[in-house]
Amino acid sequence: MTITGATRLLAIIGDPVAPLRSPAFFNAAFARMGRDTAFVAFQIPAGALERSWPAFEAMKNLDGIVITMPHKEAVMPLLADLGPTARLTHSVNTIRRRPDGAFEGDMFDGEGFRDGLERAGHPVRGKRILQVGCGAAGTAIACALARAGVADLTIHDSAAARQAALAALLRTHFPRTHVVLGPPDPRGFDIVVNATPLGLQPGDPTSIDPTLLVSSQVVADVIPNPEVTPLIAAARAIGCATTTGRDMHEGQARLAAAYLGIEDWNG
Amino acid sequence: MTITGATRLLAIIGDPVAPLRSPAFFNAAFARMGRDTAFVAFQIPAGALERSWPAFEAMKNLDGIVITMPHKEAVMPLLADLGPTARLTHSVNTIRRRPDGAFEGDMFDGEGFRDGLERAGHPVRGKRILQVGCGAAGTAIACALARAGVADLTIHDSAAARQAALAALLRTHFPRTHVVLGPPDPRGFDIVVNATPLGLQPGDPTSIDPTLLVSSQVVADVIPNPEVTPLIAAARAIGCATTTGRDMHEGQARLAAAYLGIEDWNG
Numbered sequence: 001m002t003i004t005g006a007t008r009l010l011a012i013i014g015d016p017v018a019p020l021r022s023p024a025f026f027n028a029a030f031a032r033m034g035r036d037t038a039f040v041a042f043q044i045p046a047g048a049l050e051r052s053w054p055a056f057e058a059m060k061n062l063d064g065i066v067i068t069m070p071h072k073e074a075v076m077p078l079l080a081d082l083g084p085t086a087r088l089t090h091s092v093n094t095i096r097r098r099p100d101g102a103f104e105g106d107m108f109d110g111e112g113f114r115d116g117l118e119r120a121g122h123p124v125r126g127k128r129i130l131q132v133g134c135g136a137a138g139t140a141i142a143c144a145l146a147r148a149g150v151a152d153l154t155i156h157d158s159a160a161a162r163q164a165a166l167a168a169l170l171r172t173h174f175p176r177t178h179v180v181l182g183p184p185d186p187r188g189f190d191i192v193v194n195a196t197p198l199g200l201q202p203g204d205p206t207s208i209d210p211t212l213l214v215s216s217q218v219v220a221d222v223i224p225n226p227e228v229t230p231l232i233a234a235a236r237a238i239g240c241a242t243t244t245g246r247d248m249h250e251g252q253a254r255l256a257a258a259y260l261g262i263e264d265w266n267g
Numbered sequence: 268m269t270i271t272g273a274t275r276l277l278a279i280i281g282d283p284v285a286p287l288r289s290p291a292f293f294n295a296a297f298a299r300m301g302r303d304t305a306f307v308a309f310q311i312p313a314g315a316l317e318r319s320w321p322a323f324e325a326m327k328n329l330d331g332i333v334i335t336m337p338h339k340e341a342v343m344p345l346l347a348d349l350g351p352t353a354r355l356t357h358s359v360n361t362i363r364r365r366p367d368g369a370f371e372g373d374m375f376d377g378e379g380f381r382d383g384l385e386r387a388g389h390p391v392r393g394k395r396i397l398q399v400g401c402g403a404a405g406t407a408i409a410c411a412l413a414r415a416g417v418a419d420l421t422i423h424d425s426a427a428a429r430q431a432a433l434a435a436l437l438r439t440h441f442p443r444t445h446v447v448l449g450p451p452d453p454r455g456f457d458i459v460v461n462a463t464p465l466g467l468q469p470g471d472p473t474s475i476d477p478t479l480l481v482s483s484q485v486v487a488d489v490i491p492n493p494e495v496t497p498l499i500a501a502a503r504a505i506g507c508a509t510t511t512g513r514d515m516h517e518g519q520a521r522l523a524a525a526y527l528g529i530e531d532w533n534g
Binding site for chain 1: 269270271272273274276279282284285286287288289290291294295305306307308309310311312315318319320321322323325326327328329
């Protein structure tokens with residue numbers, strides 16, 4: 001695809017941007033579609049989003065924005081409206097123009113994770129799930145799992161306050177889900193989720209002891225890069241089915257594309 | 268070229284942007300070079316540049332900006348420094364980052380025109396030139412021609428005030444150039460320049476009566492689209508050598524690329 005003056009823009013706003021996979025992923029999809037849209041990264045540092053926002057509002061050929069670290073919370077007061085999951089999780093990852101030109105946003109990180117897991121053949125309704133990590137990603141994922149009707153959701157975080165806050169959120173909004181605060185012990189669960197950053201850096205320990213896994217369990221990790229974390233590698237060695245941060249990312253992209261009105265998305 | 272999160276950005280800022288040729292032209296050059304830079308258009312309407320500027324300053328992966336209509340003058344107070352031609356012509360078309368991250372700009376429209384003319388085999392030093400049109404583009408072009416040492420520069424504009432202002436500017440800064448305020452009569456000139464917008468719209472009259480041209484004259488037009496204006500078509504029919512808005516545009520791009528530090532430019 002050749003970018004011309006007539007090419008429409010989508011942007012991912014974050015810092016850093018060099019490691020982001022969304023631009024290549026979206027642009028490959030647009031090339032397959034023959035769609036004259038370019039997906040570019042705007043590297044805006046923490047603290048500079050608010051003063052930068054008028055440009056994105058003014059930019060008439062910018063049709064939507066994906067927001068990533070460190071702006072997922074900071075963007076909220078800059079938007080004209082928020083979708084239900086953004087209100088629930090207090091963060092935004094996708095923004096579109098309303099017909100009046102103003103921006104509205106919603107959060108698809110958790111639903112993207114669930115979508116990636118289910119498309120890989122692992123439905124979550126009625127399942128017993130252990131999720132380790134209750135930060136921003138973990139909050140979005142736990143809400144998506146609860147909404148999808150998991151039977152039992154055990155959450156763990158090394159920061160007790162985060163763990164308690166997520167439990168309170170889930171119990172308020174998803175009273176039918178049985179929420180347990182437990183240790184990161186995977187024994188007896190159908191699906192085990194790493195929603196911590198562990199695995200991003202070389203030499204990281206695993207958030208869950210992989211020697212306690214058995215081959216009938218599904219192990220899911222949120223880390224996109226490396227795609228095969230030590231946890232995923234150990235789980236595969238045991239014979240577990242696995243889904244990775246790439247599956248989650250593809251789910252997020254699919255749902256973001258739908259929200260942005262890209263109807264012929266086939267990525 | 269695939270745009271990824273690591274791709275560096277250059278932008279052209281204007282409104283409208285769909286007809287602009289710079290994105291396709293620069294991106295084709297970057298593809299030939301194997302340079303991981305994307306040149307995209309930011310459609311910012313008149314009046315929105317100042318409030319948009321903090322975003323462009325904050326955007327760490329944005330290395331330079333080309334400025335076009337309607338912002339060439341409005342951008343001046345937003346820059347940390349101006350080059351000599353920008354100061355002279357009171358307009359800016361190219362902006363780069365200084366080592367401290369602040370933006371500085373200069374104006375290459377006029378030099379781009381001269382460069383296009385001279386690369387087409389028509390040196391201007393010592394020549395007698397008629398230029399019709401004393402607006403922003405005409406001012407930049409007349410200054411570039413005067414700087415290059417034309418012998419005699421006759422200028423015309425249907426707005427007498429614009430014509431007088433440009434004559435005063437030229438006489439102040441280029442006292443060696445013989446500046447004449449004259450009618451748009453091409454007889455006796457070596458090179459005849461249309462620097463008015465006439466030719467942009469279908470059915471426009473020509474700014475210069477082409478029946479007065481002779482085949483030994485060079486006729487240059489600034490209109491990029493259509494490339495062959497009625498004036499250029501008539502001049503070619505008579506046998507005149509011609510240069511077009513495309514030649515000017517390629518000259519502008521060459522000089523902007525050099526200012527932006529793109530050393531392997533071969534466009």
